[in-house]
Amino acid sequence: MAKPSGPAADGATRTADADARPKRFMKSALEILGETGRTDFTVLEVVERSKTSLRSFYQHFSTKDELLLALVDKIMSESTRRWREDTDGLPAPAALRVFIDRVCTPPETTTQDKVNRGLTNYNDRLAETLPREYARVLAPVHELIKDIINRGIAEGVFRADLNVDARAALIMQSSLGAIRLQVLGAELSGVPVDADDIYAYCLSGLTHA
Template identity: 70%
Template structure:
């Protein structure tokens, strides 16, 4: 899962420049900040809508004017985090050789959290992602469309540079690499390492790079 900044997680109730409470258009952000703060404290997504409302100092009526359920709020939060992160990753990888861009993306997505607060956020959102993938697969795919598109761009760049194999099926390979990273992140966050040793970002990068450079048929288009 993408890493929201500590500033976002710890944001306090904001106010309009004139000192009055936030206007209605800003309330969705307040609800998302409140949910993120609760996640940072508990690492759980089983909090109630009422907890979010009390934290944001608004009302249930206001909440349901913007979100139909807590799940919809969490989906909006994940979508916002992933969109902002992908925008930043695209800026950081622009102009880099494909191998360096891939390394930077893996490092950004797969390096363990630097704080206990961020670790709790990641764990909570990872658990929610599992449920989202099962109950709302189309919405989950939309959330992941940003990093998936960026991976496709990096692969296409590598093919153009001659670094990656020209016969790669870009769509399938990008999806496979993204799922490899997400799966490895889940094992890191949930402490369910199969080998008993944490999988490092460098190992994930090497695995993905070998797949892109290997002579095997991984990710390649089927022969005519």
């Protein structure tokens, strides 16, 4: 079968190429993170690695922060979808435990460890420079935790007087900060903060005294 040709086909090709460029920039940024664990790379480094141009980069992202936000958005969307699948149908305490276990699962490779640490350390900057956009990226995680809490209230195992929005936000920040907590905990007491600690802390704020 002959391939389509003509203006329409050319236009479709250009559209596909344009749509692929943001993914190329994110892939290049992810590669740099995986190699260095650092987010102080420059836009030029990303452009050179992706074999594109600065003009092309700035057609899709205004700043490096926007690029990294898009990368975090992609990672969080995919992760939240898996976490929801893993927790659907479970009793609320078990669902909360599975969620925290998934978030706190140690990276399988040094590359993944560097990516996790780099992005975790960059979260504060994104929250400062792009607060609304960063909140939007985290909204699916917040909604998942709210669903688990509301399930627990309906089951009668969590307190009915909870401010669900606020409690879900606190659990989200505690669990997503697991990498930082593990490092800091080891420095403070010699014992890293692990999933058991985070689960016990979160559960204590949800159940009856």
